[in-house]
Amino acid sequence: MEHQYSDRIVRLLQLYLLGDITEEERQELEDWCEEAPRNRKLFEQICQEDLFSKERYVYEKINDTKAFSVFEKRVRKVSSRSIGNWWKYAAVLLFPILVVGSWKLMHETEQVSIVASSVAPIQPGCSQAVLVLDDGRKVFLKEEEEGVISEDKEITVTGEKDRLVYTSSEGKNVDEIRFNELEVPRGGEYKVRLADGTLVYLNSATRMKYPVKFDEKERKVYLSGEAYFEVAKDPERPFFVEMEGVEVRVYGTSFNVNTHQEGNIQTVLVKGSIGVKVLSSGMESVIRPGQMAEFKQGNTKVDVKDVNVAVYTDWKDGIFRFENQRLEDILAVLSNWYDMNVFYQTVSVKELHFSGYMERYKDVSVILEAITLSTGVTFSIQGKTIIVSK
Known part of the structure; x- marks a missing residue:
């Protein structure tokens, strides 16, 4: 039947x-x-x-x-x-x-x-990353990674299943700004909860550099690749994401940024309000929920348009969603996740x-x-x- x-x-x-x-x-x-x-x-x-x-x-x-x-x-x-x-x-x-x-x-x-071919099948990605500590040491992270990774008087870094968690001591005073880097390879994904409580989902082929503890004036991270941010509210300390040629300013919101397409940076806002500034010109555009700010290298401003945010954010929930996209672009996304090459x-x-x-x-x-x-x-x-x- x-x-x-x-x-x-x-x-x-x-x-x-x-x-x-x-x-x-x-x-x-x-x-x-x-x-x-x-x-x-x-x-x-x-x-x-x-x-x-x-x-x-x-x-x-x-x-x-x-x-x-x-x-x-x-x-x-x-x-x-x-x-x-x-x-x-x-x-x-x-x-x-x-x-x-x-x-x-x-x-x-x-x-x-x-x-x-008879070679082992191509596997989907999984939780994996490399943590580079401020002294240059590397820690290879896998799913189910649990326990204290680093600890001092200012910050404790703990592995909790599929994420890193930074727990800060009381107060915003910082003796010295120290940075960590989290590198997610092709075929990987990982999460990190920063010292201020901000949760970041890192997609495949992504690197983020960030202070282990933010100072009292601002919170700034540096990104290459794709990440989804759920920024902890702190009116006194704006949150910045700096990429090649672009800076995103936010006080407390959820948004996705993607630099995977060469010469093109996309910022999609889910909720809240953010400003996207072109560093070369100083021009800033404020975007609303449901909009995308797109910057192409060489331009002096970003282009803003309404989009279906799910197309740009569902990856963090285990979904590929494509909307009238070129096959080449789709296979580029798949190649990062499955760690494969396309000919x-x-x-x-x-x-x-x-x-x-x-x-x-x-x-x-x-x-x-x-x-x-x-x-x-x-x-x-x-x-x-x-x-x-x-």
């Missing part, structure tokens, strides 16, 4: 989410949900308000008849697969399938499976655009097969290298 439902159910889910479902189709979908607990679970997962409502405007622009026609052709070519395999990809595929009509380029594919046999596929929602901790082959099913791009894995072609 489930074999004959696979493509039909995807269609019913599409109609339901777009609000175009008839009463008969709604009942058919409800009957399917009642057949098995996993059916109901999947239905509830993809209908979560915080998942779908933010992307609804994208779906409403879709030529869904054309999109589903393309999908049907591909499903028939893999119909010999078990329903277990179909289910394996469902959570990843449903959103890419629904938006396939908005991608710039579509090709049919005769092969869905990913060709891989393009067909350069034109870099310009494919993709919108989707995927779990960050899935096997990379599941994500790649989702893209293959929806765009016709093929991937092969050779060791730690992904080869991309039509």
Whole structure:
């Protein structure tokens, strides 16, 4: 029974989410949900308000008849697969399938499976980092790292599972500003709670330099890579994040900064208020929640625009969320997280655009097969290298 439902159910889910479902189709979908607990679970997962409502405007622009026609052709070519395999990809595929009509380029594919070498599979990232203490010593941090790492009269540094915690002595007087650096490699992520109580989520390929204890005037850290900040409120001491050519000023708020794209720095505000200043010109722009300030090297000011903040912040909650992004940019994100390299046999596929929602901790082959099913791009894995072609 489930074999004959696979493509039909995807269609019913599409109609339901777009609000175009008839009463008969709604009942058919409800009957399917009642057949098995996993059916109901999947239905509830993809209908979560915080998942779908933010992307609804994208779906409403879709030529869904054309999109589903393309999908049907591909499903028939893999119909010999078990329903277990179909289910394996469902959570990843449903959103890419629904938006396939908005991608710039579509090709049919005769092969869905990913060709891989016999080398150990590419693994998703995990909690890991290197702490560089002020005396130059390095401490390699892994998940479940617990216990006191460093201690003196001013500060105690403790490992607590997936994060570092700095506990400061009373008072804001500092005898001498001392810095630590936290380096997160490709294939890693880590958190740190600074001495003032600010919590920072560090993404893959990120480095942050910061005082072990802030002085009484200001709180400033230096960042390269991507991080999400939940800044502790302290009206008397503004918090600064300095990157190459840009400084973010904040008193107490949540925001994401990203310097991974060469020559481009993005700052996205979730709540509160921040100022983004171009250091070369001194020009500062104040942005509101739901906005992004983007700085391109060589400019004298930042560009401010409204964005869907979830696209830029869901990584910290274990989610990849892409919104009409180029395949090259998507694979750049994946390469940092999975610590892999990407080689393009067909350069034109870099310009494919993709919108989707995927779990960050899935096997990379599941994500790649989702893209293959929806765009016709093929991937092969050779060791730690992904080869991309039509």
